[in-house]
Amino acid sequence: MTDEREITLTVNGTKRTIEVEPRRLLVHAIREDLDLTGTHIGCDTGNCGACTVLVDDEPIKSCLTFAVQADGSEVLTVEGMEELPESAGDLHPLQEGFHEEHGLQCGYCTPGMILAGKALLDENPDPDEDEIREAISGNLCRCTGYQNIVRSIEYAADELEARAAADGGTSIPDRASNASATDGSDAAFDCGLENCCGGPAAGADGGESRE
Amino acid sequence: MKAAPFEHHEPSTIDEAVSLLESLERPTILAGGQSLVPMLRFRLARPETIVDINGIDELDYLEEDDDSLRLGALARHADVEEADVVADRYGSFADAAPLVADPQIRNRGTVVGSITQADPKGDWGSVLLAHDGEVVARGPDGERVIPADEFFLLPYDTTLEDGELVTEVRVPTPATREGSAYHKLKRKTGDYAMAGVATRLVFDDEGRIETAGIGLTAVDITNARAREAEDCLEGERPSPELFESAGELAADESNPESDEHGDALYKERMVDVLTQRALGDAAERAGVVRTVTP
Numbered sequence: 001m002t003d004e005r006e007i008t009l010t011v012n013g014t015k016r017t018i019e020v021e022p023r024r025l026l027v028h029a030i031r032e033d034l035d036l037t038g039t040h041i042g043c044d045t046g047n048c049g050a051c052t053v054l055v056d057d058e059p060i061k062s063c064l065t066f067a068v069q070a071d072g073s074e075v076l077t078v079e080g081m082e083e084l085p086e087s088a089g090d091l092h093p094l095q096e097g098f099h100e101e102h103g104l105q106c107g108y109c110t111p112g113m114i115l116a117g118k119a120l121l122d123e124n125p126d127p128d129e130d131e132i133r134e135a136i137s138g139n140l141c142r143c144t145g146y147q148n149i150v151r152s153i154e155y156a157a158d159e160l161e162a163r164a165a166a167d168g169g170t171s172i173p174d175r176a177s178n179a180s181a182t183d184g185s186d187a188a189f190d191c192g193l194e195n196c197c198g199g200p201a202a203g204a205d206g207g208e209s210r211e
Numbered sequence: 212m213k214a215a216p217f218e219h220h221e222p223s224t225i226d227e228a229v230s231l232l233e234s235l236e237r238p239t240i241l242a243g244g245q246s247l248v249p250m251l252r253f254r255l256a257r258p259e260t261i262v263d264i265n266g267i268d269e270l271d272y273l274e275e276d277d278d279s280l281r282l283g284a285l286a287r288h289a290d291v292e293e294a295d296v297v298a299d300r301y302g303s304f305a306d307a308a309p310l311v312a313d314p315q316i317r318n319r320g321t322v323v324g325s326i327t328q329a330d331p332k333g334d335w336g337s338v339l340l341a342h343d344g345e346v347v348a349r350g351p352d353g354e355r356v357i358p359a360d361e362f363f364l365l366p367y368d369t370t371l372e373d374g375e376l377v378t379e380v381r382v383p384t385p386a387t388r389e390g391s392a393y394h395k396l397k398r399k400t401g402d403y404a405m406a407g408v409a410t411r412l413v414f415d416d417e418g419r420i421e422t423a424g425i426g427l428t429a430v431d432i433t434n435a436r437a438r439e440a441e442d443c444l445e446g447e448r449p450s451p452e453l454f455e456s457a458g459e460l461a462a463d464e465s466n467p468e469s470d471e472h473g474d475a476l477y478k479e480r481m482v483d484v485l486t487q488r489a490l491g492d493a494a495e496r497a498g499v500v501r502t503v504t505p
Contacts, residue, residue: 017479
């Protein structure tokens with residue numbers, strides 16, 4: 001009955017193989033087997049959204065899924081945000097937004113809020129306030145009253161748009177070329193984006209490509 | 212809380228799943244898991260074996276053919292929200308999908324799972340009833356088609372038999388002059404309905420109501436039809452007075468219980484109001500001039 005099964009998850013771009021009992025929740029696998037404690041457990045009932053992660057680009061509550069069900073999937077947790085191309089080796093615009101707009105007080109809900117915000121902006125780069133509130137409606141915050149969380153996500157949307165619109169993407173390459181100066185790329189110019197201008201190739205870390 | 216240990220089986224075909232369900236001792240089927248996983252964690256359910264159907268690709272569809280809109284057992288609430296065919300032609304489904312739970316849960320939870328769980332507060336059972344839908348189950352003896360009217364027995368209990376797997380739910384494709392709607396009252400995102408009403412109206416060439424379907428959520432021991440309200444509509448032309456009568460009848464037929472969300476009388480009044488609104492929307496969507504603006 002307690003047989004463990006080997007599963008492979010591509011977590012934040014890196015393939016990780018672990019052995020889990022079928023009853024192990026994905027959130028416990030992430031926190032305890034993979035030591036990624038940025039994903040929080042708030043309510044244990046599927047209500048609060050603190051455990052939100054992206055599985056194959058979709059936000060789900062990792063306390064309502066068994067780890068074996070995510071076998072073969074790509075998982076993005078808050079720890080992976082800084083490694084995304086748009087972060088250019090620094091805080092992701094969403095993380096920057098929560099910092100700039102005071103989008104957290106105790107911080108417990110923040111990882112889930114950031115991942116819910118990430119899923120929204122992937123689908124809809126220019127959301128209005130109602131769309132933001134709908135996207136985070138499965139995430140509870142007991143400190144902020146949500147106002148600043150909405151502003152934080154608006155900040156990120158604006159920042160991402162500004163970076164994309166900047167001439168030649170200057171705000172990203174300036175920072176990215178510093179971050180990857182020693183990667184041995186023989187491209188003269190590196191914009192830091194996956195599969196572009198000498199940026200890292202998809203799957204370069206042995207991980208599968210992220211869509 | 213952690214679930215008690217269980218054996219996890221992952222069939223990749225319907226046939227494989229059905230033979231597992233036959234051979235295993237009291238198995239439980241896991242689809243979206245958004246209700247089952249908490250029940251396992253709190254050990255309200257403690258099966259020894261779980262048949263996880265998420266790997267059965269042939270169950271993952273939402274499609275319309277000449278006769279029906281068909282939802283396979285792996286069609287998620289979010290799939291309904293995103294489907295163009297639903298947005299264009301199935302108002303009640305389009306209304307209900309975004310009102311289920313919250314965005315994360317809609318990405319995983321399934322329509323078939325929700326109906327099969329038979330929680331009287333579930334939204335989809337009412338929609339299925341209003342549309343005269345069907346539940347398709349596969350068991351050791353083959354396929355069985357169960358009319359929605361004959362599916363729900365008690366809270367969390369249906370006429371499914373041991374060893375049967377629901378593969379699909381389906382509703383008839385809309386007639387030329389048909390409209391449907393779903394209205395739900397709840398305090399906030401993620402809550403179950405305090406009351407919900409699904410309606411479907413089919414009109415004849417002269418603008419009379421030929422068929423009416425009304426399904427009620429959270430106000431009886433199962434999702435239930437409001438038959439007297441349906442009867443009072445059929446053969447009549449839509450009017451505010453007619454929809455008021457139907458609302459009153461639906462309220463009379465409902466059997467809500469008082470709880471922390473409201474007392475029974477309040478919920479009955481809400482059934483009345485929601486019925487009138489959902490009938491108004493259905494009539495409007497059928498192309499009949501809106502007659503009620505409650």
